[in-house]
Amino acid sequence: MNKVTTLNQFVIEKQAEVPEATGGFSCLLHHVGIAAKKVHREVNKAGLVDILGRAGTENVQGEDQQKLDVYANETFIAELKASGVCCGIASEENQDIVVFEEGMSRDGKYIFCMDPLDGSSNIDVNVSIGTIFSIYHRKSPIGEVAQIEDFLQAGCEQLAAGYVIYGSSTMLVYTTGNGVNGFTLDTSIGEFCLSHPNIRTPEDGTIYSINEGNYEKFPVGVKKYIKYCQETDKRTKRPYTSRYIGSLVADFHRNLLKGGIFIYPETNSHPTGKLRLLYECNPIAFIAEQAGGLATDGERRILDLQPETIHQRVPFYTGAKNMMLKVMEFLRFFEKV
Numbered sequence: 001m002n003k004v005t006t007l008n009q010f011v012i013e014k015q016a017e018v019p020e021a022t023g024g025f026s027c028l029l030h031h032v033g034i035a036a037k038k039v040h041r042e043v044n045k046a047g048l049v050d051i052l053g054r055a056g057t058e059n060v061q062g063e064d065q066q067k068l069d070v071y072a073n074e075t076f077i078a079e080l081k082a083s084g085v086c087c088g089i090a091s092e093e094n095q096d097i098v099v100f101e102e103g104m105s106r107d108g109k110y111i112f113c114m115d116p117l118d119g120s121s122n123i124d125v126n127v128s129i130g131t132i133f134s135i136y137h138r139k140s141p142i143g144e145v146a147q148i149e150d151f152l153q154a155g156c157e158q159l160a161a162g163y164v165i166y167g168s169s170t171m172l173v174y175t176t177g178n179g180v181n182g183f184t185l186d187t188s189i190g191e192f193c194l195s196h197p198n199i200r201t202p203e204d205g206t207i208y209s210i211n212e213g214n215y216e217k218f219p220v221g222v223k224k225y226i227k228y229c230q231e232t233d234k235r236t237k238r239p240y241t242s243r244y245i246g247s248l249v250a251d252f253h254r255n256l257l258k259g260g261i262f263i264y265p266e267t268n269s270h271p272t273g274k275l276r277l278l279y280e281c282n283p284i285a286f287i288a289e290q291a292g293g294l295a296t297d298g299e300r301r302i303l304d305l306q307p308e309t310i311h312q313r314v315p316f317y318t319g320a321k322n323m324m325l326k327v328m329e330f331l332r333f334f335e336k337v
């Protein structure tokens with residue numbers, strides 16, 4: 001019989017490699033796994049129980065909140081609180097940070113940033129959606145209430161980052177800075193099982209993912225790069241394939257495994273980009289780099305950016321190393337002309 005490694009086993013084995021580990025971090029990941037399974041369950045029965053559709057409220061970005069967004073947000077917050085090791089959360093769905101002021105959680109040494117349900121415009125049409133998260137050590141003293149400064153840390157300070165994709169299967173992919181591993185939910189036993197150990201992304205991809213409907217609003221360098229992707233050149237396997245789901249997790253996941261680039265640049269309507277630094281770009285950038293890819297805002301490394309606000313947006317370019325180097329070359333060149 002094939003040996004199956006569950007997420008919990010994997011995390012505990014990794015914990016054993018760190019002599020000073022107290023088990024708190026493993027506990028946190030365990031609760032992330034539980035929340036992901038609960039969201040998986042709701043996503044899968046969504047069509048049956050009328051959970052689809054709008055909740056009738058708006059989130060902090062003024063976008064309609066879908067019922068599943070609300071469910072995912074509440075579920076992750078409850079599980080993280082139950083872990084007893086997390087002192088606060090920054091979520092796409094909450095204007096302010098959520099701090100745990102009572103009990104064990106106040107002493108928790110970890111903080112958590114998340115987009116609980118990314119790609120929410122895809123819920124109604126049965127297309128893949130995801131959860132994105134990242135974990136940091138708090139900066140404020142243990143025992144005090146978490147502060148906003150705990151959350152405004154550069155991405156290079158991340159202890160761990162990951163995403164859950166609710167797709168044809170549900171998968172949890174994460175890194176702690178020592179490679180990237182993917183776990184597929186085996187619904188028959190209710191466990192995430194190691195299915196994609198040590199994920200490496202190809203250096204030369206052939207997929208480009210961008211919302212081309214915004215073409216007119218893109219910087220010149222991006223427009224020229226898109227044309228480059230579409231030209232024929234056998235040596236570089238062009239024309240590349242265009243794939244865009246409109247769900248960052250799903251677009252990134254496909255490109256991670258197959259080799260490609262994802263771009264959400266600054267546009268006239270989103271001059272600083274659309275995606276959020278703390279809970280979309282930083283975690284994805286950490287995973288991209290750990291898998292051998294790159295992630296920048298077109299110029300600077302995402303993980304080096306110092307956040308100023310928790311919902312800050314940033315232009316986002318991520319994917320295969322050589323595709324990234326090429327698009328940045330285009331951006332530099334056409335900035336000058």
Ligand code: AHM
Nearest residue numbers: 117118119120121211246247248249
């Ligand atoms: P959301 O967090 O409100 O779902 O928005 C983020 C999503 C990403 O998943 C996706 O990459 C992007 O927005 C798609 O935006 P657009 O529809 O402008 O192409």
Ligand code: MG
Nearest residue numbers: 115117118119
């Ligand atoms: Mg979202």
